[in-house]
Amino acid sequence: MxxxxxxxxxxxxxxxxxxxxxxxxxxxxxxxxxxxxxxxxxxxxxxxxxxxxxxxxxxxxxxxxxxxxxxxxxxxxxxxxxxxxxxxxxxxxxxxxxxxxxxxxxxxxxxxxxNVPSKAFGELVEHVRHTPSLPAREVYERIESGGDLVILDARRFVEYNVMSIPGARSVPGGELALRVRDIAPSPQTTVIVNCAGRTRSIIGAQSLVNAGIPNPVFALRNGTIGWTLEGLLLEHGAARKGGGVSEPNLGVARAHASYLAERTGVRSISTSVLEHLQADPVRTVYRLDVRSPEEYAQGHPVGFRSAPGGQLVQATDEWVAVRHGTIVLTDDDGVRAQMTAHWLRQLGWNEVYVLEGWEGLSVETGPESPMLLRPLPDVATISPAQLHERVKDDGVLVLDLASSSEFRRGHVPGARFVIRPDLVSHSDFFTADDVVLVSPDGIAAHLAARDLAGEKKRRVHVLKGGTQAWHAAGYALESGLDAGKALSAPNDVYKRPYEGTDNAAEAMQSYLDWEFGLVAQLERDGTHSFRVLEEEISANG
Known part of the structure; x- marks a missing residue:
């Protein structure tokens, strides 16, 4: 103990x-x-x-x-x-x-x-709502026979681009209800939603059922894992996207989304009510923009983080750490925030609101910035050009604090992978008098520089702008991770059995078997407060 x-x-x-x-x-x-x-x-x-x-x-x-x-x-x-x-x-x-x-x-x-709460919830949704699904082989046969169908990949675009069902297009989960009527205007067209495993397929398909589209809707059973286990080939490098939204279809989608939000207890609020919520001293408030990262960068209310709706439902714990905190969502179309909110309410979040507009709020552009609680420490820095000259010197040790997956994708040549807690514990093994700390954008390296302060009078510098600045300056990156040279075990990133193209069949099947057992685990745990809408939902009902 x-x-x-x-x-x-x-x-x-x-x-x-x-x-x-x-x-x-x-x-x-x-x-x-x-x-x-x-x-x-x-x-x-x-x-x-x-x-x-x-x-x-x-x-x-x-x-x-x-x-x-x-x-x-x-x-x-x-x-x-x-x-x-x-x-x-x-x-x-x-x-x-x-x-x-x-x-x-x-x-x-x-x-x-x-991301277990969301995955367990997805299994519960299928258990309660009997979300329709089709096995990989049947979907493949429908494609081969030229059937009237569209396949919508509910994952992030970057995941879709790595591997996808042949012919599928990327429509991340939060975009499905907004865009599906323009993608499949004929009610006879079958709509199939897929992800890599199960959760986003289930939630995506059920979103469309809840949103009242007239088409036959199915989840691809077990996603790309099921496709692969069936011996079918995936497409790589696809770049097809969902497309625009017509005004008539936007109106229909908004009406259904509003109805779902009302049915699940989501409230729409003004900016003045948002200010009141934020002023409550015993309430933790999360402000999240559920549009795409590209739209977010074009303009968003100050203080709102980028949290694309499909991913927010899939991985709520990556944005919200305080269980039962208050969540305020925003978009600019009246569909995505309400659809996301209706799922969050079912996921057991009691206080979920949708911001009606941005009146009176300051708006800023650009990608999301880290929310650091204190200024970065004032440490000695080195430019990419200076480091490029000095890496030729055997006396310089470059330590990279990127995640192991980021390190594998690309790092300064000769850099060694290390996890921050290991910096001090391994410092006795450093033989170099000069240490340069590196991280993707330089922030982690700045924060970690203090850990080596005063260590044997060693000179410690931080690469200004990080690996991103190194690459932008035109210097080559080295890929891979040599475990023999790493100063830490690369256990900082869990290898997902449903991501990438090199997963063993046994690992994929084990993952599916685990997901099938999540509903029973929820019952034993008893703390989840999930509440799945059981009856059929219709804006006209």
């Missing part, structure tokens, strides 16, 4: 579960790397590795006195995380009594994989 209970204020697993059942705000943070987290964690735990807290926590927990409970599995990270959170201004931070082992011993249910 974790021995930090003698040093820190603790919260028992029973209290955590009771707050979840009572719909009271609570954030349960797992501060291990994503690999161990995916191996075992409570249902509503949110993974924020110790070395990433400063980068992510401001967005994940915007209210400083929200109750936060932290745990690990005996790795010694909990106490450090609690102290760090307190130094960042969080006022109600405790350790989970006994850590992960204490959760298990108390009878708490343990789940594997990532």
């Amino acid at each position: 974790n021995n930090i209970t003698n040093l820190l204020s603790v919260t028992s697993p029973a209290v955590v579960r009771q707050r979840l059942r009572d719909s009271a705000e609570i954030a349960l943070l797992d501060v291990r790397e994503e690999g161990p987290f995916a191996g075992a964690h409570p249902l509503f735990a949110v993974n924020v590795p110790l070395g990433r807290i400063e980068e992510r926590i401001g967005a994940l927990i915007p209210r400083k006195d929200a109750p936060v409970v932290v745990y690990d599995d005996g790795e010694g990270r909990t106490a450090k995380a609690v102290c760090l959170l307190q130094s960042l201004g969080y006022l109600d931070v405790t350790a989970l009594e006994g850590g992960l082992e204490g959760w298990k011993l108390s009878g708490g249910e343990v789940f594997i994989d990532v």
